Amino acid sequence: xxxxxxxxARLRSTGPLGDLSDFPDWFAEHARRAYTKVERVGLDELDxxxxxxxTGDLRHHTGRFFTVHGVExxxxxxxxxxxxxxIILQPEIGILGLLVSRIDGVLHALVQAKVEPGxxxxxxxxxxxxxxxxxxxxxxxGRAVPYVEHFLDAHRRPGVLADVRQSEQGSWFHRKxxxxxxxxxxxxxxxxxxxxxxxxxxIHELLGREDxxxxxxxxxLSCLPFTGPGTDADDDPDPFxxxxxxxxxxxxxxxxxxxxxxxxxxxxxxxxxLTVGRIPLDALTxxxxxxxxxxxxxxxxxxxxxxxxxxxxxxxxHWYQPMIAPAGRGVIAFLVRRIEGVxxxxxxxxxxxxxxxxxxxxxxxxxxxxxxxxxxxxxLPRFLDTVxxxxxxxxxxxxxxxxEGGRFHRxxxxxxxxxxxxxxxxxxPAHRWVxxxxxxxxxxxxxxxxxxxxxxxxxxxxxYHAG
Amino acid sequence: xxxxxxxxARLRSTGPLGDLSDFPDWFAEHARRAYTKVERVGLDELDxxxxxxxTGDLRHHTGRFFTVHGVExxxxxxxxxxxxxxIILQPEIGILGLLVSRIDGVLHALVQAKVEPGxxxxxxxxxxxxxxxxxxxxxxxGRAVPYVEHFLDAHRRPGVLADVRQSEQGSWFHRKxxxxxxxxxxxxxxxxxxxxxxxxxxIHELLGREDxxxxxxxxxLSCLPFTGPGTDADDDPDPFxxxxxxxxxxxxxxxxxxxxxxxxxxxxxxxxxLTVGRIPLDALTxxxxxxxxxxxxxxxxxxxxxxxxxxxxxxxxHWYQPMIAPAGRGVIAFLVRRIEGVxxxxxxxxxxxxxxxxxxxxxxxxxxxxxxxxxxxxxLPRFLDTVxxxxxxxxxxxxxxxxEGGRFHRxxxxxxxxxxxxxxxxxxPAHRWVxxxxxxxxxxxxxxxxxxxxxxxxxxxxxYHAG
Numbered sequence: 001x002x003x004x005x006x007x008x009a010r011l012r013s014t015g016p017l018g019d020l021s022d023f024p025d026w027f028a029e030h031a032r033r034a035y036t037k038v039e040r041v042g043l044d045e046l047d048x049x050x051x052x053x054x055t056g057d058l059r060h061h062t063g064r065f066f067t068v069h070g071v072e073x074x075x076x077x078x079x080x081x082x083x084x085x086x087i088i089l090q091p092e093i094g095i096l097g098l099l100v101s102r103i104d105g106v107l108h109a110l111v112q113a114k115v116e117p118g119x120x121x122x123x124x125x126x127x128x129x130x131x132x133x134x135x136x137x138x139x140x141x142g143r144a145v146p147y148v149e150h151f152l153d154a155h156r157r158p159g160v161l162a163d164v165r166q167s168e169q170g171s172w173f174h175r176k177x178x179x180x181x182x183x184x185x186x187x188x189x190x191x192x193x194x195x196x197x198x199x200x201x202x203i204h205e206l207l208g209r210e211d212x213x214x215x216x217x218x219x220x221l222s223c224l225p226f227t228g229p230g231t232d233a234d235d236d237p238d239p240f241x242x243x244x245x246x247x248x249x250x251x252x253x254x255x256x257x258x259x260x261x262x263x264x265x266x267x268x269x270x271x272x273x274l275t276v277g278r279i280p281l282d283a284l285t286x287x288x289x290x291x292x293x294x295x296x297x298x299x300x301x302x303x304x305x306x307x308x309x310x311x312x313x314x315x316x317x318h319w320y321q322p323m324i325a326p327a328g329r330g331v332i333a334f335l336v337r338r339i340e341g342v343x344x345x346x347x348x349x350x351x352x353x354x355x356x357x358x359x360x361x362x363x364x365x366x367x368x369x370x371x372x373x374x375x376x377x378x379x380l381p382r383f384l385d386t387v388x389x390x391x392x393x394x395x396x397x398x399x400x401x402x403x404e405g406g407r408f409h410r411x412x413x414x415x416x417x418x419x420x421x422x423x424x425x426x427x428x429p430a431h432r433w434v435x436x437x438x439x440x441x442x443x444x445x446x447x448x449x450x451x452x453x454x455x456x457x458x459x460x461x462x463x464y465h466a467g
Numbered sequence: 468x469x470x471x472x473x474x475x476a477r478l479r480s481t482g483p484l485g486d487l488s489d490f491p492d493w494f495a496e497h498a499r500r501a502y503t504k505v506e507r508v509g510l511d512e513l514d515x516x517x518x519x520x521x522t523g524d525l526r527h528h529t530g531r532f533f534t535v536h537g538v539e540x541x542x543x544x545x546x547x548x549x550x551x552x553x554i555i556l557q558p559e560i561g562i563l564g565l566l567v568s569r570i571d572g573v574l575h576a577l578v579q580a581k582v583e584p585g586x587x588x589x590x591x592x593x594x595x596x597x598x599x600x601x602x603x604x605x606x607x608x609g610r611a612v613p614y615v616e617h618f619l620d621a622h623r624r625p626g627v628l629a630d631v632r633q634s635e636q637g638s639w640f641h642r643k644x645x646x647x648x649x650x651x652x653x654x655x656x657x658x659x660x661x662x663x664x665x666x667x668x669x670i671h672e673l674l675g676r677e678d679x680x681x682x683x684x685x686x687x688l689s690c691l692p693f694t695g696p697g698t699d700a701d702d703d704p705d706p707f708x709x710x711x712x713x714x715x716x717x718x719x720x721x722x723x724x725x726x727x728x729x730x731x732x733x734x735x736x737x738x739x740x741l742t743v744g745r746i747p748l749d750a751l752t753x754x755x756x757x758x759x760x761x762x763x764x765x766x767x768x769x770x771x772x773x774x775x776x777x778x779x780x781x782x783x784x785h786w787y788q789p790m791i792a793p794a795g796r797g798v799i800a801f802l803v804r805r806i807e808g809v810x811x812x813x814x815x816x817x818x819x820x821x822x823x824x825x826x827x828x829x830x831x832x833x834x835x836x837x838x839x840x841x842x843x844x845x846x847l848p849r850f851l852d853t854v855x856x857x858x859x860x861x862x863x864x865x866x867x868x869x870x871e872g873g874r875f876h877r878x879x880x881x882x883x884x885x886x887x888x889x890x891x892x893x894x895x896p897a898h899r900w901v902x903x904x905x906x907x908x909x910x911x912x913x914x915x916x917x918x919x920x921x922x923x924x925x926x927x928x929x930x931y932h933a934g
Contacts, residue, residue, distance in 0.1 A: 093737040155730035159782070163730040167739060181738050262911060263622035263630035270560040270632060270646050356824065357913070444729060445912055 001171025030113040056282025064092035097129035097151040101188040124214035162223040170352025204462035222454035247343035247436040328370030332414035344433035497580040533557035539583040564596035564618040567654040583872025591681035636820025671929035689921035712753040714903040716749025795837030797880035811900040
């Protein structure tokens with residue numbers, strides 16, 4: 001078959017963890033050189049942005065970048081069968097690109113220390129290139145995007161390990177997709193200012209630190225074809241890690257065949273009667289715009305706010321933009337279980353209004369518990385209590401990470417990987433146990449795995465190195 | 468991997484062609500029992516249908532079935548960068564279901580002799596079940612759909628060989644998808660009136676006859692995992708058929724890897740700046756509604772017409788509906804080429820306004836030549852002349868087939884498979900040579916291969932039996 005076995009085998013030879021002792025200094029040095037100052041401003045004070053007089057939609061005066069408009073969602077049979085909400089329309093497909101290369105036989109990736117206005121902590125570890133189309137076609141009239149030339153027309157050259165459009169937050173974006181690309185170079189290129197070569201093992205270690213590795217890096221990492229447990233997987237003394245490594249093996253036993261998983265996804269997609277229609281932003285019900293923000297009347301979900309950003313680096317720039325500020329901290333978790341010695345993860349066939357194709361596979365649990373305050377008892381998502389009440393020994397990963405800081409203001413979520421208690425009933429029409437190899441097969445295509453699940457997949461891979 | 472090798476191996480054992488000598492009598496008998504009488508009526512005389520006073524959209528008074536509305540398409544850089552047109556909105560996902568079973572070791576399928584009002588010839592060979600959701604939930608208040616129980620909740624049972632939503636005509640339908648399903652039964656069920664078990668070989672022979680096998684049957688057949696050339700492929704004395712059989716082999720050499728094909732599709736999809744917006748039907752430009760039809764001012768593309776249908780069978784029913792009547796006969800063709808002894812087909816990354824995801828792989832050529840009359844010289848699609856001027860010995864398949872008769876009135880197209888002349892330059896950013904196995908891998912997923920290409924894939928498979 002078409003899977004590039006050679007590359008996969010190469011990729012897992014990520015070598016020793018490597019020394020990260022100078023990383024904090026490097027990071028702190030860049031935090032001094034590159035920073036953003038973010039100031040809240042009223043929605044009418046967003047220089048360059050206009051409120052459309054006919055619709056109330058917030059858009060840039062050039063018509064570019066993105067627009068905040070409204071949607072009306074009808075989902076008969078769901079706990080909330082009908083609602084309206086603001087949503088971001090950003091039809092341009094950007095590039096999240098990672099350059100990798102083997103240095104002394106060990107796979108390295110060229111990462112970037114990048115500031116984004118929404119980051120709680122300023123700087124984060126990002127992929128080599130993270131650029132909207134406006135960025136790299138220079139609508140900003142800023143500097144050219146370094147290294148972008150390796151990703152334009154990449155499909156004409158050898159070395160492309162992944163190149164697939166993937167969705168982003170379907171509750172906040174209307175059909176947003178970014179192109180997730182990994183390109184392998186025969187020789188590493190020079191790391192320019194703000195960039196640095198790290199081993200995959202080092203990046204995995206950073207994934208265990210709070211809010212260091214950004215969302216774009218996590219989603220690109222999830223699309224790397226990390227298949228194959230290596231010949232030594234059976235020798236691994238740690239039974240969890242052994243099951244994890246076997247989970248990436250194409251030959252490992254899975255509870256369901258790929259045909260069954262695909263048929264189940266078809267069934268969920270064909271069965272959901274979801275209608276999402278664009279409406280004017282000033283036609284929302286249950287949301288109120290005042291001078292500072294657009295806010296849900298219960299204080300739930302998120303606000304649309306305005307900010308003035310000053311970004312410093314080699315040159316100082318400033319701009320204004322709307323952002324989405326979530327109402328609370330989310331819980332994003334995979335339940336996992338060793339089945340016949342192979343780790344399986346419990347995915348949830350989720351409906352989000354901004355998905356291109358109705359349903360994508362998400363984490364077992366993905367919610368902001370605060371947003372359920374106004375809803376009847378029993379509305380909280382299934383398995384949330386299993387995750388939150390888990391025995392500490394069953395929690396394999398538990399780190400606060402943030403969503404994309406270019407559009408979301410301090411969108412921090414708690415990401416967890418939790419072993420399901422023995423004997424717990426997990427039968428559910430909307431959930432299935434799948435292996436990491438099966439997820440990797442789905443990730444070759446668009447619209448199967450949502451961005452939160454992709455983050456968790458990267459976190460799971462990072463546990464290869466834990467222990 | 469997840470491909471069900473056992474099933475695939477079984478499926479190709481389609482056995483001898485079988486005797487079709489009594490087929491014409493069986494077919495004629497059913498044509499007497501089941502018929503439609505179709506009468507053109509004015510758009511204002513469509514009983515049960517209303518013209519929305521605010522938009523001019525044509526819709527059923529219940530809001531069900533389908534709606535004809537308008538779209539405005541912007542496609543910068545294309546030969547026609549902006550246009551408006553009527554389009555059918557039918558959000559319900561119907562079922563095209565085929566039951567198969569081995570009888571004396573030979574794979575058979577349960578086909579149906581089905582009448583549709585748009586058929587030029589009345590009766591056609593259809594899959595076991597061909598039902599809109601309105602049909603099988605009995606909005607029509609008609610009889611229950613026979614055999615539909617085998618396809619509802621099929622993913623919970625063994626025997627599902629294919630279950631995938633696929634697009635239909637993206638120039639006439641707005642994001643229409645039907646669920647293509649093949650379910651294998653351990654024992655054949657009894658054929659009820661109008662149904663009959665045929666071998667796959669017999670169906671393939673019927674595919675060579677003019678306008679006998681309907682579109683729904685062709686698309687379901689294309690989703691059957693017909694992989695593997697069989698151990699005797701290399702012994703086949705016919706070099707074309709040998710190359711054809713090798714083309715379905717997962718191990719056969721292909722010009723491009725699957726990763727390269729997927730990367731190319733990502734690149735085409737990310738690069739197309741297509742915007743499709745719904746507009747009122749009475750806001751079209753270049754189209755005129757009179758009492759009989761909605762028509763393009765140049766007489767090009769298609770008309771929207773009204774019909775009164777009387778359908779006879781065990782009971783007589785009648786209804787009214789709008790239909791699309793194409794302006795001319797289309798040419799739908801694959802160029803094929805033997806590359807290193809493996810047949811490759813030249814697919815075209817097409818943009819159609821009704822596609823869910825911008826681009827799907829279509830035939831090498833897909834057009835209605837008459838619709839280019841008003842356009843500048845040089846607008847005709849590439850490779851059309853190669854197909855039409857081909858040496859007769861290079862034409863491997865050439866049969867007139869029709870599109871779906873439930874919505875389209877006498878939509879006949881000429882389907883061709885033509886060997887590309889040696890040495891012809893086929894380099895094109897929008898075309899790629901792929902094997903049948905690669906197409907089969909793509910057909911496990913939605914939105915990769917358009918309905919015309921799927922028909923041609925079924926026609927190509929039928930050439931296994933030619934000779």
